[in-house]
Amino acid sequence: MIHSDPSCTSVGDAVAHFTNGRTRSPEELTDMFMRKFIFIGENAPPEIRVQGEAFADKVRALVCAYIKEAILEERAHCAFVAEASSCLAEAVIKIRR
Secondary structure, eight states, X not given: OOOSOTTEEEETTEEEEOOSSSOOOHHHHHHHHHHHHOOOOTTOOHHHHXXXXXXXXXXXXXXXXXXXXXXXXXXXXXXXXXXXXXXXXXXXXXHTO
16 A cells, blocks of 8 residues: 555555644544545446545535534633643643543
8 A cells, every 4th residue: 555645654454644743633634534434446436436525525524623623622621621720730630531
């Protein structure tokens, strides 16, 4: 399996995705999900391919929107815990739970 994406390496069936000095974006996480969730065969009839690609586009948009919402919720949770804690170490311990 060969990928043109320099942040993706594969050996056999195992694929590793990596970043350098940053976290993954919601779009990158969505793409990772989509590669596992939906596959449209190369030999699929054109009508099936069009329907499959339209469905995949809708799923991609929905998943990405929910990942972005989850990030905002996590940030709000972290801010709430930090405000309620008397010291940074205590806040970090509570956030990790």
